[in-house]
Amino acid sequence: MSDIARETSTSVSTVSRVLAGGAVSKRISKETREKVHEAAKRLGYRPNLLARSLRTRRSNTVALLVSDIANPWFGQLASTIEKNLHDKGYSLFLCNSAEDLKRESEYLHLLPQKGIDALILVPLLKSKKVLQQHLPPTLPVVVVDRPVQGVNSSVSSDQDMLANQLADSLAKIGVKKIAMANGPAHVSSHRRRAEILTQRFEVLAAFEGPSKRETGQAAMKEFVAKGIKPDAFVGTNLFLTIGMLDELNIPAIGQQMLPAFGCFDQLPFHDLLPMPVACAIQDIAGLADAVVRELMPLLQPNAPEPVPMVVPTLMSYNRAYLAKTGG
Amino acid sequence: MSDIARETSTSVSTVSRVLAGGAVSKRISKETREKVHEAAKRLGYRPNLLARSLRTRRSNTVALLVSDIANPWFGQLASTIEKNLHDKGYSLFLCNSAEDLKRESEYLHLLPQKGIDALILVPLLKSKKVLQQHLPPTLPVVVVDRPVQGVNSSVSSDQDMLANQLADSLAKIGVKKIAMANGPAHVSSHRRRAEILTQRFEVLAAFEGPSKRETGQAAMKEFVAKGIKPDAFVGTNLFLTIGMLDELNIPAIGQQMLPAFGCFDQLPFHDLLPMPVACAIQDIAGLADAVVRELMPLLQPNAPEPVPMVVPTLMSYNRAYLAKTGG
């Protein structure tokens, strides 16, 4: 800036005002304004955003800390949030806690020091305490996907709607009795999903374990061993469902007799499966939009009290399902 | 810092030296050192990393600009790179160009101004010119996955090895005739893959288009319409292969007669598929390691001339394939 001030025989302040644009630059004579712009271009001037942020205490940068960026679901979420934020003039600083609580608190500690304007968090932590411990109380925070007790600025899917839509869809093709592979009951979303399904159907068998592929496999093994014949198998999570499918030897059973499947999250390639499959999926674009709508007011001077947002869910069916319902 | 200087009756520089740690702090008396640390903790001092970077011209932050973070392949790559960099004491600023050339140049322009120490890039651009146009010549850059003419600091997979491994694997299960869905021929990796497969097999049909799911669908539609019966379908890209699978109505065809599939990149959940599937995959961990090994020297004062790194590839098979080869 001092270079271009010298070149144009003006002062650094004038240069700053011109380059600031907007109302401030209008108060500078057209002549010098053009001189400055010309010199800036000629010298290849690039503002130092660190210095600017240091001075203005604004960086136009929002951090997003996700629990696992290798998970395509979060990849899509991050991608959409970034797009939305970019439209509002913010850059996204994307970080990954990799399902590691230690990494999460490290980032929670580090990010505010890097001069971010706000934080969007897919939390691993379960208590508000950790947040308060690491984050300055003034930093706007939006919690996504997994509500945290006591944090009002949160965006998540309507878990009850999700489970009920799935139940509706299964009921529609005549399902009455199910067998379930459940994730850990201490995780609220798994518990709630299981509760609702239990209300809506007769549960012939339920198998609980960590939400991994192996649990689904073990569940299916047990169901087969016990000779359980439900109208549908349901997993409270994508990995559990896939595990069950792993153990289901489709050619051996014979395709006509296959029970249906109910799944949370989008099952890849479900059109390749011969039995009816209904997937209850969380609306990623809807969540991303809601995040930005929740966040923007918090960035304004007189921030209103935030209120949790709940996003409607969607269903997805495979061809075999649609063939059965006739459309 | 001035607060804690006042509390401890010392000066800001003393506080700075103590908090800097390492050799500098050793030259301060143990007494005052402890006083300072105590006060820092008591006052909840957090260094302002913007100010520090402004002064030292180092941010310990590396930017990674990927072409599509919603693509799980890049998600995994980003995740692994972040882990490696974190171990070396660097934070990762992850950005997404979302397959959009305009977004890419915006970021290319913006990132250096944010005070990053280096840039890792999965480029959309094909010419070195754009890089030179936006990036300061002093900024260390590593190009990943897609080599750019004239850029030596690059890390990529061995494309010839990749295609030949896939061909070997298909030949092993008796494949002689294939039908292909090809990505754009002007993209070097797609072209090279197609060339090698054409050398190794009889190509009954080939369909070219942008590397999107829709192209694979269109390809399969055409193959079916023309009554083409290959021993295997091959897509030169994950999305092309998935698109072909979308259109393949397995129940209608009958599982015994299904052709095999050859795929580049890891097809998710390929164990759900009844036909043999061979995937030629790029070693993500290997690439991520190479990126860091390529980058670290560039961050040192007397950077040696970088040399392009080529990483070996891997194969992955589904159960149906392994059953056919006997393990």
Added chain:
DNA sequence: TTGTATGCGTTATCAG
């Protein structure tokens, strides 16, 4: 061993 003074690149305040 420690304090003083200066500067990193910007913006903001206050004169004029």
Added chain:
DNA sequence: CTGATAACGCATACAA
């Protein structure tokens, strides 16, 4: 309309 000057928070050369 414009120019000095201070300040953002920190690190460091130079003194003491």
